[in-house]
Amino acid sequence: MSPARTRPSTDQELCEVPVLPLDGATIRRVSLIAYVGAAILLGFAIRGAVRGTSGGSPLGFWIGAILLIGVGSTGLRGLTLIAPGEAVVVLQFGRYAGTLRISGQYWLRPWTSRRRVSIRIRTHETAVLKVNDNDAVPIEIAMAVSWQVSDTAKALFAVEDFEAFVKSQSERALRQIAQDHCYEEVALGSTSPSTSTTSVTAELFSEVANRFEPAGVTVVDCQIVRIAYASEIAQAMLRRQQAAAIVSARQHIVEGAVGMVELALKNLGDRHVVDLDEERKATMVSNLLVVLCSDHPTQPMVNAGSLYL
Secondary structure (H helix, E strand, O other): OOOOOOOOOOOHHHOOOEOOOEEHHHHHHHHHHHHHHHHHHHHHHHHHHHHOOOOOOOHHHHHHHHHHHHHHHHHHHOEEEEOOOEEEEEEEOOEEEEEEOOOEEEEOOOOOEEEEEEOOOEEEEOOOEEEEOOOOOEEEEEEEEEEEEOOHHHHHHOOOOHHHHHHHHHHHHHHHHHHHOOOOOOOOOOOOOOOOHHHHHHHHHHHHHHHHHHHOEEEEEEEEEEEEEOOOOHHHHHHHHHHHHHHHHHHHHHHHHHHHHHHHHHHHHHHOOOOOOHHHHHHHHHHHHHHHHOOOOOOOOOOOOOOOO
């Protein structure tokens, strides 16, 4: 019993391989020589036909001219010019034959079909996307990604349109990263796109690179170019940020004021400048805290009497 036949894998067809062309300049010179020889033979054939010489038939000249024209046409049809930053993908009878990347003039088999692919670095900037972050807060985010075709075979044959693939996968990767993080840093050690830009950018780069790999596209650079709260909650979140900043500043002010009052009482006691009972200490602490923590300049009030009246 013969072993079961399996369908051959197409992975090899989806990997770029180099093609070995001939020197185009040499083939071009040969084609020009062939055309010149065909013109000379046509001249002899026409002159023989006009004169009607019986010494020889002009049929041989006609056949030679036709053959030389065929050689010249074949040579010129196979010429391929490649500009810098461009690659040519060669198909032979519907199958991938190889890729030519080096710029210059080359000769390929005239019966092959050729498709040009730009291998220059290109940049795509996504539209501003409205996404819910990990806390279900709507934010607006956009990024710019620089990319380059690294495998022309995958770019042309693994996906329908690699440029459209790059655009759609860029937006999907950006949405995924935005949904995995909170806009603001909610806990110590957590990352957010608005503050931990380096780590989030590294995650975004890895996510985009993984999504581009099936299309033979390499990511050169990836950066978040815009991130903000959605317009419908921007004012409310701004007020919350302002309130949080005020509370944080107040905490620092109070901590500093308490330290200054403590230092003042300690120095007065150590130097025996004045002996204060608990009531006077409480009054002094109250006055110092008012002076140090107030938002506006305080107005001193001089007490000419006694605290115990």
